[in-house]
Amino acid sequence: MELLLETVALYSLKLAYETEGHSPILRDDPLMGGCDREVFGLLVRRGDVVGIQVKVSHCLDLALEAVGGIDTVLGHELHRLTAEFRTAQTMEQLDAPLIALRAYLKDIQ
Template identity: 80%
Template sequence: MELLLETVALYSLKLAYETEGHSPILRDDHLMADYEREVFGLLVRRGDVVGIKGKIQRCLGLALEAVGGVDTVLGNELQRLTAELHTAQTTEQFRAPLSALKDYLKDIQ
C-alpha cells in the first residue's frame, strides 16, 4: 500500500513540476520528502485515512491543475478517478482507486 501511495504522489508531482529538458523528479527528490514510502507507511500503520487522503489529495490537486483543471478531458477523468478515492473508509479500500490513479497518471505523463 505504501509503495502505491508513493507512486501516485510521484506521478502527480512529476506531472505538475517536471519540465522538458530538466532533471526528472525521482523518489529521492526533495519534493517527495512529505510523500516518501516511510511517511505513508506510518499513516497506514496508524490507519489514518484522513491523513492519507489529505496528503494524496494535495498531490492530485497539483496534477489536476497541471492538466488544465476539470474542464479538460484529462482533468475530467482525473477528477472522476479522484472521486472514487474519497469514498474509501479504510486503508484497504484505497487499493483499487489508487491503482487506477497510478495507471492513469503514468499514461498521461
C-alpha cells in the same frame, strides 16, 4: 501499499513540476516532501485513511491543475478517479482507486 501511495504522489508531482529538458523528479527529490514511503508507512500502520487522503489529495490537486483543470478531458477523468479515492473509508477501499490513479497518471505522463 506504501509504494503505491508514493508512486501516485510521484506521478502527480511529475505532472505538476517536471519540465522537458530538465532533470526528472525522483522519489528522493526534496519536492516529494512529506509524500515519501516512510511517511505513508506510518500512516498505513496507524490505519489513518484521512491522513493518507490529505497527503495524496494535495498531490492530485497539483496534477489536476497541471492538466488544465476539471474542464479538460484529462482533468475530468483525473477528477473522477480522485473522487473515488477521496470517498474511501477504509484501508481496503483505498486499493482499487489507488491502482486506477497510478495507471492513469502513468499513462498521461
